[in-house]
Amino acid sequence: MGSDICRLGICGLGTVGSGVLNLLATQTEEIRRKTGTTISLVQIGCRRPHPDCDLSSTAVSKDIFDLARNPDIDILVELIGGTDIAKALVLEAISNGKHVVTANKALIALHGDELFRAAAAAGVQVRYEAAVAGGIPIIKAIREGLVANRIEWLLGIINGTSNFILTEMAREGNHQTFEQVLAGAQRSGYAEADPSLDVEGIDAAHKLTILASLAFGLPLKFDMVVTEGISTLTLDDIRFADELGYRIRHLGIARRKEHPDQTEIELRVHPALIPQAHLLAQVEGVMNAVMVGADAAGGTMYYGPGAGAAPTASAVLADVIDIARGNGSPQQEFTDDTVDAYRILPIEEIESANYLRLGVHDRAGVMARVTTILSNHQVNIEALQQKDVQSSDTQIIILTNRVREGDINNAIDELEALDDLTASVVRIRLVGLPPE
């Protein structure tokens, strides 16, 4: 765009939409002074009254598609969430020559390639800084700050709800289970009424998809992300991990491995044991952090609030101002799915060390049966402890060497067929720095 006045339309006046409105109310003059750009809010699209927001000086439409067709709007800000209507809205705005700014990670992870192609054809931009890690400018850091690097890996805590639950479960003296902490998080607004997107890892997978695409120059590969959440973790696992010198965090991991004729990419989100001294072990509550391993810059880390009205609004307006200043055009993302020099590793081929917890009846020979099965599947034991030995049932904690996912899964299947076990085997991967 590169003009002095930027005419904005905002669709959706929920948490983020009202945050953008509030930030505009206080910062418009500051933004003009620093950047020379005046942001003029032309129209708001919302389908119900919002008595908490001052809408007296802006046109309001109940039909958000009015904004996509309004010739006086240069940039449409999509903050309604969801994927179906949001996609139709964004495509309509693009076809009418508007730039789009969105905070919608699901929309970008699932439909981004189609939207980017449409934007490139129309000569406009789709920007989405707010979609990953809220107030942290991680998209800008990867896209611009580290653009001269080959990025080797990304490792991050990118779901604040999961991190809040895990740090609460581990808090000294708390002793609350996953379900108890989740219920408290829902009461205090840190978790949604339907928490499944967060606690089953899907939200983190959306964000990792976006980060990996930018970092490695790939089309968006949401359906290839190995996705596990935190809903099955127990207080026992948190306590045993602590005794072994680890913390449990829900991580997003993207890694590339070069071979002479091909690059292999790992994409996974899952809970992990990380050493207590690891920087990410210090990230607590709803905070987010992303570490990036790059060949020239080395390791860098980005930390801050991953959600909330004001941090997310800050990222939304940064994109708006970037477009208004004429930065970043044309659309740059990687939508060419013919890139065959990359192979996304299937889950069976991923390698990691593991924490195993086995509930077993305390019978003669049980330890020998367990260790024989592991060794038959090339799983070496790095450490082994027996817990709760005074009871007739006991728990065996095992740390394994690095082993292929396929081998450890076969070993677990065979262990679970033993009638010595009192419950399914709990398996949590170990992750170091750099992630391996």
Ligand SMILES: NC(=O)c1ccc[n+]([C@@H]2O[C@H](COP(=O)([O-])OP(=O)(O)OC[C@H]3O[C@@H](n4cnc5c(N)ncnc54)[C@H](OP(=O)(O)O)[C@@H]3O)[C@@H](O)[C@H]2O)c1
């Ligand atoms: N909250 C955060 O901290 C955060 C952080 C980063 C990214 N995001 C992303 O930002 C987006 C918005 O999140 P949010 O937390 O602001 O959600 P929210 O509080 O639920 O707000 C969404 C708003 O959009 C409105 N809306 C939905 N469909 C509409 C339609 N067809 N026509 C008119 N209005 C419609 C809703 O109206 P009703 O109230 O009438 O349903 C609601 O006011 C999502 O994509 C989310 O993933 C959020």
